[in-house]
Amino acid sequence: MTELAKKRPEFRNINAFKDLPGYRWPLASLVSGMHRISGAIMFLLMPFIIWMFDKSLSSEISFAKFKLAFNVGMLGLPGFIWKLVALALIWAYLQHFIAGIRHLYMDVNHAVSKEFGKSSAAVTLALSLGLTLVLGAKLFGLY
């Protein structure tokens, strides 16, 4: 009876606040975590993405409004804030896209070694951050 009454260990899913900060983040798990974060960002900003799709495609006038939002501003926020939002989306898309290609590649090739996980994660991060910098510089008119 005492053994039954003894509290048995309880295994729960990951708690974002209690467990995540204490984690070590090797590159492969960093890419995995970023896949979720970038996906969630795009999910939450989806109305903004479709707003851009709408304004840029619907007519010449709406296209001009689309450009104005980024060059001047919209809803009381200056243009560079909207450019930062766009940059966040650019990063999220690149990260999710490249990490997704990595996933597909691993599935097709059964490339599931520890070494490949690490090296491909490094390539993914370098590519996504590098391309984000290049496109971000273009977005803010640096070249």
Add this chain to the structure above:
Amino acid sequence: MSVNYGSKRIVVGAHYGLRDWLGQRITAALMALFTLIVLAQVLFTAGPIGYDKWAGIFASQWMKILTFCVIIALLYHVWVGMREIWMDYVKPVGLRLALNTFSLVWLVGCAGWAIQVLWRL
């Protein structure tokens, strides 16, 4: 009840594991293809891209059909992804149900809006 592994394994659950896994990859491949097609048309367009050139990319019938398929693929892909996030981090059943419901409404609303934009082009 002797052998419970390999092909003799007793499968339990709602059987949506493989379907979600495979669906996630097929929709991802379709969206990646779409990205490359749009990107190629943007990159190979000479000169600055104004409204005409941008809207021209989505004007052809095959591109509209492809974009439509991509919107549906996105809807499914994001639903599977968000459900996974809520399943991992949100334990209380009521809250999880609310977030799942919110995700679905949010996604269906977004997909409807995107299709509306596409259809009047």
